[in-house]
Amino acid sequence: MSGASGHYEKRLSDLDGLYLDDAAHKALLSEKGDVVVYEVGDFRPSAVAGDMIFGLTRMVPGLVGEEFFLTRGHIHANADRPEVYYGQKGHGLMQLESPEGETRIVEIAPQTVCYVPPFWIHRSVNTGSEELVMMFAYPADSGQDYGIIERSGGMRHRVMRNGQNGWRLVDNAAYKPRARAVVDALMRAAA
Numbered sequence: 001m002s003g004a005s006g007h008y009e010k011r012l013s014d015l016d017g018l019y020l021d022d023a024a025h026k027a028l029l030s031e032k033g034d035v036v037v038y039e040v041g042d043f044r045p046s047a048v049a050g051d052m053i054f055g056l057t058r059m060v061p062g063l064v065g066e067e068f069f070l071t072r073g074h075i076h077a078n079a080d081r082p083e084v085y086y087g088q089k090g091h092g093l094m095q096l097e098s099p100e101g102e103t104r105i106v107e108i109a110p111q112t113v114c115y116v117p118p119f120w121i122h123r124s125v126n127t128g129s130e131e132l133v134m135m136f137a138y139p140a141d142s143g144q145d146y147g148i149i150e151r152s153g154g155m156r157h158r159v160m161r162n163g164q165n166g167w168r169l170v171d172n173a174a175y176k177p178r179a180r181a182v183v184d185a186l187m188r189a190a191a
């Protein structure tokens with residue numbers, strides 16, 4: 001991507017506490033060092049409501065124990081803002097969770113489009129054996145809220161390896177559903 005105005009990297013240590021197998025996360029850190037696991041380059045023309053941020057996410061493949069490498073995940077701070085992703089390289093999925101706790105999975109491969117509707121929490125997962133590259137675009141005034149996942153003890157499901165090439169969803173035992181009042185407040189804030 002040329003002309004990017006922003007760039008950030010996330011390293012293995014930045015994802016401490018997100019994975020089921022804490023010991024495997026520590027072991028991987030000492031084995032590989034604090035390597036970059038994903039990076040985001042974007043172009044932000046402005047921050048006004050009608051404008052659009054777009055860029056590229058590149059995720060390294062890998063497993064922490066039996067769980068695939070993932071992004072931190074968020075809901076947009078202005079929760080009614082949507083997002084679109086376009087797969088360019090590799091295989092992965094978008095893990096979507098509604099405030100009420102419904103999970104939906106959209107598989108991403110080259111030349112597939114994933115639509116993240118308003119109000120859906122989203123996290124990308126690299127389920128393949130090569131890097132996963134996706135273009136994304138979202139309204140410039142969206143923002144990211146990471147606290148919604150922390151407060152519920154993670155997302156409702158984890159994406160784990162299934163056999164040699166597959167994946168499966170496993171319940172996150174630490175997940176605490178959001179109270180109705182919390183969901184209502186989220187909707188009201190956007191109204």
Ligand SMILES: O=P(O)(O)OC[C@H]1O[C@](O)(CO)[C@@H](O)[C@@H]1O
Nearest residue numbers: 040057071072073074136138144
């Ligand atoms: O912000 P996170 O959860 O680390 O994930 C990064 C992804 O989300 C975005 O911020 C878009 O909302 C992209 O830049 C990128 O694909």
Ligand SMILES: [Fe+2]
Nearest residue numbers: 076083122138
């Ligand atoms: Fe987003």
